[in-house]
Amino acid sequence: MKMENKNFRTWLDAMELSHPLVIAGPCSAESEEQVLEIAHELKNTDATVFRAGVWKPRTRPGSFEGNGAIALPWLKKVKEETGLLTAVEIANAQHAKLALEFDIDVLWIGARTTVNPFAVQEIADAIQGTDKIVLIKNPINPDLALWIGAIERLHKMGVKNLGAIHRGFSSFRKSNYRNIPSWQIPIDLKSKYPTLPIINDPSHICGNRSGIFDVSQTALDLKMDGLMIETHCHPDEAWSDAKQQIKPERLMEIMTELKVRKPRFEREESLSKLNALRKEINAKDEQLLETLSERMEIVENIGKAKKESNVAVLQNARWNEILGNVVEKGETQGLSKIFIERIFKAIHQESIAHQEQIING
Ligand code: PEP
Ligand code: MN
Secondary structure, three states: OOOHHHOHHHHHHHHOOOOOEEEEEOOEOOOHHHHHHHHHHHOOOOOOEEEOEOOOOOOOOOOOOOOHHHHHHHHHHHHHHHOOEEEEEEOOHHHHHHHHHOOOOEEEEOHHHHOOHHHHHHHHHHOOOOOOEEEEEOOOOOOHHHHHHHHHHHHHOOOOEEEEEEOOEOOOOOOOOOOEOOOHHHHHHHHHOOOOOEEEOHHHHHOOOOOHHHHHHHHHHOOOOEEEEEEOOOHHHOOOOHHHOEOHHHHHHHHHHOOOOOOOOOOHHHHHHHHHHHHHHHHHHHHHHHHHHHHHHHHHHHHHHHHHHOOOOOOHHHHHHHHHHHHHHHHHOOOOHHHHHHHHHHHHHHHHHHHHHHHHO
16 A cells, blocks of 8 residues: 555554554564565455564564564565564664665664664654654653654754654563553643644553453554554564464454544534533542642641751551542542552642742742
C-alpha cells in the first residue's frame, strides 16, 4: 500500500476506517530465508509494514547484535516480493544513511537512543527533510520531556512524517510487565500533540506472548493509531526476544478479536446521556476541590499548633492510623488499596509541604 499524499496522518486516518496500522515482523533480521518466510506469511494479514531489527542494541555484550547492513537487501526483497513497507531501527547517522540508501520506508529510533540527545541530533541531521516515516520510541525512563525533546529535534530538521511509539518504561519495581505501560505518559503526549500519530508496541511492554492482546486492546481504547507487534514463524527459536514474539497466525487472531472503538458518540440520545453524566462529574470534582481545600485549612491550623509547641511535622503513628483507616473504608466502597494509597500519600505530601512552610516561614 502506498502512502497517499506522502502524509502520515492523512494516510492513517483513511486506513483507520477498517483497522489501525499494523507493523509486524521479527525482533531481528536473522537470515534472508527467515525474513522472507515471515514476510510471505504476513502479507496475508492486516500488517502493512514489515519490521526487522538490523542493528540491535543489547543490554549486555555477547548477545546477537544484528546482522548489520548485509540485512538491508533482504528487506528490499521483502518489499519487492510482498508489497509490504519496511521498517528498521536506526541508532546513529551511519544507520540512518544506509536505511535511506536502501529505501527503507519507516525508520524508528529505539528506546535506548531516545535517551541520548546527541545521538538523536546526529540522526536528525543525517535525515534532514526526509519524507520517510520516522517513529520515535519513548525513552526507557518515564520522562515525557525527553521523549518530546527527541521529537522536536527531528521536527526542527524538517522531518515531515513523524510519529511516536509507546513501548513502556523500565522500572526497578517488580511488575508483570517487561516495561510498565504508564499509560498517562502517552496520553499526555497526545494532549500536547493531538495530531501526532502514536503506535503502541505491546511486545516490548509485555515481554511475553500472553499479555499482547490486552495491551493492544487498551491501546485501541485510548485511540492510539497503530500497533507494532513482534512476529516470527518459529518464535521459540528467535535469536532475540524469543519469549514475546508471536506467530503470524496468532497475529491474525488478535486482529480479528480486537475491537476498534469509534472516536466519539454518534447518536444524539447517547450524546445527551453522556453530557448529563459529565455534568455530574463536574459537580463532584468541584466538591472534591472544596473538600481538599477545607482539609488543607485544618492541616494549616495543626501546623500553627505544631509551631507553637515546637513539635515535629511528621507524626508517623498518626499518619499510619489515617492511611490504615482510609484504605479499609475505601475498600468497602469499591476503591482499590493501591488507588487510595496513591491519593492519600499525595495529600499527605502536600500537607507536609504546607506545614513546613508555616513552621519555617
Ligand atoms: C525492538 O523494537 O526490537 C527494540 C529493541 O525495542 P526497544 O527500543 O523498545 O527496546
Ligand atoms: Mn525486540
